[in-house]
Amino acid sequence: MKLNQLKATELKELLKKKEVSSLEIVSSVFKEIKCKDKDMNSFITLIEEDAKKSAEKIDQKIARGEKLGSLAGIPVAIKDNICVKGNFCTCGSKILEIFVSPYDATVVEWLKKEDAVIIGKTNMDEFAMGSSNENSYFGPAKNPYDLKRIPGGSSGGSSACVASDMTILALGSDTGGSVRQPASLCGVVGLKPTYGLVSRYGLVAFASSLDQIGCLTKDVKDCAMLLSVIAGYDRRDSTSINFEKKDYTKFLEDGLKDINIGIPEEYFEKGLDKEVREAVLNGVKMLEKQGLKTFEVSMPHTDRAIATYYVLCTAEVSSNLARYDGAKYGFRPEGESDLASMYERTRSEGFGDEVKRRIILGTYVLSAGYYEAYYAKAQKVRTFIKEDFDQAFKKVDLLITPTSSTTAFKLKEKIDDPLTMYLSDIYTTSANLAGIPAISVPCGKDSKGLPIGLQIMGPPLSEELILRIGYFLERSLSSRSSIPKGA
Amino acid sequence: MEYEAIIGLEVHAQLLTESKIFCGCSTKYGSPPNSQTCPVCLGMPGVLPVLNKKAVEYTIKMVLAVEGRVKEKSVFARKNYFYPDLPKGYQISQYDQPLACGGFIEIDLPDGRKKKIKITRIHLEEDAGKSMHIENEDTKTLMDMNRCGIPLIEIVSQPDLSSPEEAYLYLGKLKQILMYLRICAGNMEEGNLRCDANVSVRPKGEKGFGTSTEVKNMNSFKGVEKALEYEIQKQIRILESGGKIEHETLLWDEKKEKVFSMRAKEESHDYRYFPEPDLVRLVINQGWIEKIRKTMPELPDQRENRFIKEYNLPEYDAGVLTSSKDLADWYEEGLKYYPNPKILSNWVMGEVLRELKERRVEIRDLRMKPKDLAELLKLIDDKTISGKIAKDVFKEMAETGLLMHTQKKAEEIVKKKGLVQVTDKAQIEIVVGKVLSENQGSVKEYLAGKKKLFGFFVGEVMKKAKGKANPKMVNEILKEKLKIGDA
Ligand SMILES: [Zn+2]
Numbered sequence: 001m002k003l004n005q006l007k008a009t010e011l012k013e014l015l016k017k018k019e020v021s022s023l024e025i026v027s028s029v030f031k032e033i034k035c036k037d038k039d040m041n042s043f044i045t046l047i048e049e050d051a052k053k054s055a056e057k058i059d060q061k062i063a064r065g066e067k068l069g070s071l072a073g074i075p076v077a078i079k080d081n082i083c084v085k086g087n088f089c090t091c092g093s094k095i096l097e098i099f100v101s102p103y104d105a106t107v108v109e110w111l112k113k114e115d116a117v118i119i120g121k122t123n124m125d126e127f128a129m130g131s132s133n134e135n136s137y138f139g140p141a142k143n144p145y146d147l148k149r150i151p152g153g154s155s156g157g158s159s160a161c162v163a164s165d166m167t168i169l170a171l172g173s174d175t176g177g178s179v180r181q182p183a184s185l186c187g188v189v190g191l192k193p194t195y196g197l198v199s200r201y202g203l204v205a206f207a208s209s210l211d212q213i214g215c216l217t218k219d220v221k222d223c224a225m226l227l228s229v230i231a232g233y234d235r236r237d238s239t240s241i242n243f244e245k246k247d248y249t250k251f252l253e254d255g256l257k258d259i260n261i262g263i264p265e266e267y268f269e270k271g272l273d274k275e276v277r278e279a280v281l282n283g284v285k286m287l288e289k290q291g292l293k294t295f296e297v298s299m300p301h302t303d304r305a306i307a308t309y310y311v312l313c314t315a316e317v318s319s320n321l322a323r324y325d326g327a328k329y330g331f332r333p334e335g336e337s338d339l340a341s342m343y344e345r346t347r348s349e350g351f352g353d354e355v356k357r358r359i360i361l362g363t364y365v366l367s368a369g370y371y372e373a374y375y376a377k378a379q380k381v382r383t384f385i386k387e388d389f390d391q392a393f394k395k396v397d398l399l400i401t402p403t404s405s406t407t408a409f410k411l412k413e414k415i416d417d418p419l420t421m422y423l424s425d426i427y428t429t430s431a432n433l434a435g436i437p438a439i440s441v442p443c444g445k446d447s448k449g450l451p452i453g454l455q456i457m458g459p460p461l462s463e464e465l466i467l468r469i470g471y472f473l474e475r476s477l478s479s480r481s482s483i484p485k486g487a
Numbered sequence: 488m489e490y491e492a493i494i495g496l497e498v499h500a501q502l503l504t505e506s507k508i509f510c511g512c513s514t515k516y517g518s519p520p521n522s523q524t525c526p527v528c529l530g531m532p533g534v535l536p537v538l539n540k541k542a543v544e545y546t547i548k549m550v551l552a553v554e555g556r557v558k559e560k561s562v563f564a565r566k567n568y569f570y571p572d573l574p575k576g577y578q579i580s581q582y583d584q585p586l587a588c589g590g591f592i593e594i595d596l597p598d599g600r601k602k603k604i605k606i607t608r609i610h611l612e613e614d615a616g617k618s619m620h621i622e623n624e625d626t627k628t629l630m631d632m633n634r635c636g637i638p639l640i641e642i643v644s645q646p647d648l649s650s651p652e653e654a655y656l657y658l659g660k661l662k663q664i665l666m667y668l669r670i671c672a673g674n675m676e677e678g679n680l681r682c683d684a685n686v687s688v689r690p691k692g693e694k695g696f697g698t699s700t701e702v703k704n705m706n707s708f709k710g711v712e713k714a715l716e717y718e719i720q721k722q723i724r725i726l727e728s729g730g731k732i733e734h735e736t737l738l739w740d741e742k743k744e745k746v747f748s749m750r751a752k753e754e755s756h757d758y759r760y761f762p763e764p765d766l767v768r769l770v771i772n773q774g775w776i777e778k779i780r781k782t783m784p785e786l787p788d789q790r791e792n793r794f795i796k797e798y799n800l801p802e803y804d805a806g807v808l809t810s811s812k813d814l815a816d817w818y819e820e821g822l823k824y825y826p827n828p829k830i831l832s833n834w835v836m837g838e839v840l841r842e843l844k845e846r847r848v849e850i851r852d853l854r855m856k857p858k859d860l861a862e863l864l865k866l867i868d869d870k871t872i873s874g875k876i877a878k879d880v881f882k883e884m885a886e887t888g889l890l891m892h893t894q895k896k897a898e899e900i901v902k903k904k905g906l907v908q909v910t911d912k913a914q915i916e917i918v919v920g921k922v923l924s925e926n927q928g929s930v931k932e933y934l935a936g937k938k939k940l941f942g943f944f945v946g947e948v949m950k951k952a953k954g955k956a957n958p959k960m961v962n963e964i965l966k967e968k969l970k971i972g973d974a
Binding site: 082083089091099101102200201202203204205207209235237315316318319323325327328329363366367368371 | 538
């Protein structure tokens with residue numbers, strides 16, 4: 001087996017035993033990228049030279065017997081809306097095509113501190129707006145299971161490069177499902193942590209009250225390992241939770257006794273693909289076999305989540321994206337002398353259609369005379385959705401649902417129908433609105449051989465628990481070719 | 488018909504915190520353009536604001552000084568508009584939930600009455616950058632972001648002011664309080680204190696409000712008075728000629744002494760305010776407020792009253808001496824060495840203030856210390872020099888102190904210049920004798936009843952003595968000698 005096909009935990013062992021070098025691992029990853037990424041389009045920027053240099057430094061550290069960080073020598077791909085100092089941060093947009101970030105995001109700083117090797121910036125829907133990666137200015141990333149299909153979005157580049165062994169670990173960002181949905185469609189693990197658990201400093205804002213950086217990994221243990229590095233209080237983010245740092249890998253093998261699972265009926269209604277439904281319920285059965293009790297629960301405001309989400313996120317978008325005006329950095333068209341036309345042309349030519357659609361929607365919902373009817377009302381509904389979860393978590397410890405209603409669809413299939421596209425997030429947006437953690441783990445494939453994801457949601461700061469359940473399911477279901485092991 | 492004006496002021500005061508409101512950059516005035524910036528205040532993609540606690544503390548001080556109400560919970564909001572001096576495309580301000588409301592500022596009217604001007608609200612926000620238009624180089628505009636992110640408090644008064652003079656007095660009082668609190672440099676010309684006004688007029692005695700206009704860009708205290716006077720007269724002229732006042736925003740042109748229309752209210756901005764999602768709600772508990780209350784300095788009104796009571800000063804003196812904290816501190820320091828409040832007051836209000844005015848400097852720039860003045864006054868009391876000579880010595884002390892940065896003590900000057908008063912009776916008698924024998928004609932006239940000539944003799948004696956003769960003794964000796972002649 002090639003090094004790039006291994007998991008972080010396995011590579012860590014090999015490095016420890018000095019059976020491989022970090023440079024060998026990093027080189028294997030770049031070899032794979034060179035071989036595949038012309039077709040896959042997972043990466044927007046490669047950071048090969050720096051990556052190899054840091055790998056060499058880590059190898060020297062190993063040789064000298066120095067203390068190593070917890071992710072020493074492990075390649076990590078970073079979604080291109082997370083800042084890495086001295087590198088492009090395009091957000092998949094023409095408007096930031098030439099923008100180089102002058103600073104490291106907190107998560108990047110912490111990854112570097114743990115000796116992880118940053119290998120590149122991954123493809124994404126423009127400013128993380130989209131569910132198919134087709135909104136990228138740099139062309140869509142492809143699904144490794146079928147290059148004619150989408151990898152999901154918006155963290156499609158990250159999920160695809162993990163699934164196709166072009167990296168070991170990846171970071172994405174999840175505002176309405178942008179880590180979990182592509183993880184599901186590419187057959188990898190995707191975690192969106194509790195809002196505030198991971199610092200947003202250096203994550204280019206899409207919808208600040210919903211955005212959260214998440215992990216895309218080959219298995220749950222890697223996910224726990226990566227989360228242990230990126231989670232933690234950061235005073236540069238005022239919404240960061242002051243919460244002790246912990247090692248999430250420690251709890252994976254704790255027992256499953258006395259855990260009650262809720263199955264929200266609203267997540268299994270019409271619109272859900274039959275094969276997806278069966279695969280998810282099969283996963284639930286596995287847990288029942290272990291003695292876990294399942295309960296039907298009701299989340300009455302589920303059908304309002306998408307509308308609420310699109311009012312709130314577009315409002316924040318209209319404000320968060322105002323800074324891209326051509327005045328300071330990024331794209332500015334030539335030849336404009338007056339301010340108004342500079343703004344107009346910069347933003348007309350620099351942003352893609354979906355981004356413009358959301359800016360216009362958001363500007364509308366915040367405007368005088370409409371604020372109460374849209375933004376204020378959506379905030380109220382958001383609290384109802386939160387209450388649905390509060391109620392459910394009084395009865396059960398966690399909820400299991402599908403991550404996506406279908407498996408990966410074809411490129412261009414939905415691109416001209418934004419409303420249908422928006423429904424891709426129907427099972428995932430609620431966790432963002434409620435600020436709770438949720439993970440997507442692979443739970444089999446459909447008849448076309450496309451991966452299916454199962455979503456586990458828990459109350460705030462229940463990452464330990466949902467990771468533990470995910471870990472068990474993963475071993476029982478062995479849905480990824482490289483996953484079967486033990487169980 | 489007689490009209491009365493209704494004026495409300497919105498004052499912006501830059502707070503004297505060391506660092507900016509949402510980042511660690513310095514707030515020092517007059518540094519090279521853009522030398523005090525960072526990714527946060529430049530609005531780079533991915534950055535987040537962190538609130539400066541000191542800025543909140545300073546705001547609370549102001550609220551306590553005007554006896555306003557600090558709200559336990561307040562919310563920062565985004566004010567969205569496009570301008571190149573606003574790098575994020577929105578200003579972080581406060582909207583429907585400001586930090587404080589209520590309170591008042593009392594002004595002293597010229598007729599001796601006092602008037603309370605009510606405060607509507609006080610809130611905290613960030614300053615914008617500064618555009619610099621370069622005229623010669625075909626309309627280039629350059630940006631300086633040093634000012635961007637300096638904390639500002641906005642103090643909104645109720646429309647309680649009924650003349651430009653009252654507005655002037657209110658602004659002066661506001662500045663006085665800000666400077667007593669040491670939270671603002673209070674300089675309108677440097678822009679760290681700014682003022683906008685809402686102005687309307689109505690026939691005297693009427694209750695309703697007329698249509699108001701907003702006057703901006705008044706860059707000095709005098710400018711505020713002039714601009715308001717201009718606008719009020721303009722409105723009265725319009726009404727008198729049967730016209731209607733239009734809602735509009737006007738800019739004061741200090742050179743032309745006219746207002747110009749900036750934009751009509753109809754086309755006014757819709758700022759699309761909404762709660763800032765990157766900051767949590769600001770919670771100020773009572774304990775914090777009480778802690779700040781303990782650090783509050785004596786305020787101008789309190790100090791003025793104390794001066795009247797404790798030092799038995801006339802109200803006028805107390806008012807002048809407490810007009811600035813520095814001056815009052817200087818005066819009280821002087822009292823330690825020269826405990827005669829009224830005489831010291833006369834000198835401070837007379838010589839010291841005249842000196843400051845002539846040199847256009849502040850009291851803190853005066854190299855002469857209160858102790859030095861006290862020593863000078865003691866020389867008068869022990870008859871070493873006359874009051875008249877003391878004034879010359881004062882000038883010299885102030886001058887050498889200011890120009891040569893070496894403070895000459897009064898005694899030194901007196902000795903060096905041989906200014907020590909002649910108090911030797913025999914010596915004075917010789918001079919008097921000389922004067923009388925040189926002016927025998929006048930002596931005859933005096934003895935014949937022309938008593939007015941007494942002053943002439945005194946003058947001649949002093950001239951001969953180069954001003955050093957003790958005036959009281961000159962008088963006595965002259966009277967004695969002329970009486971002898973009489974006999
Ligand atoms: Zn800064």
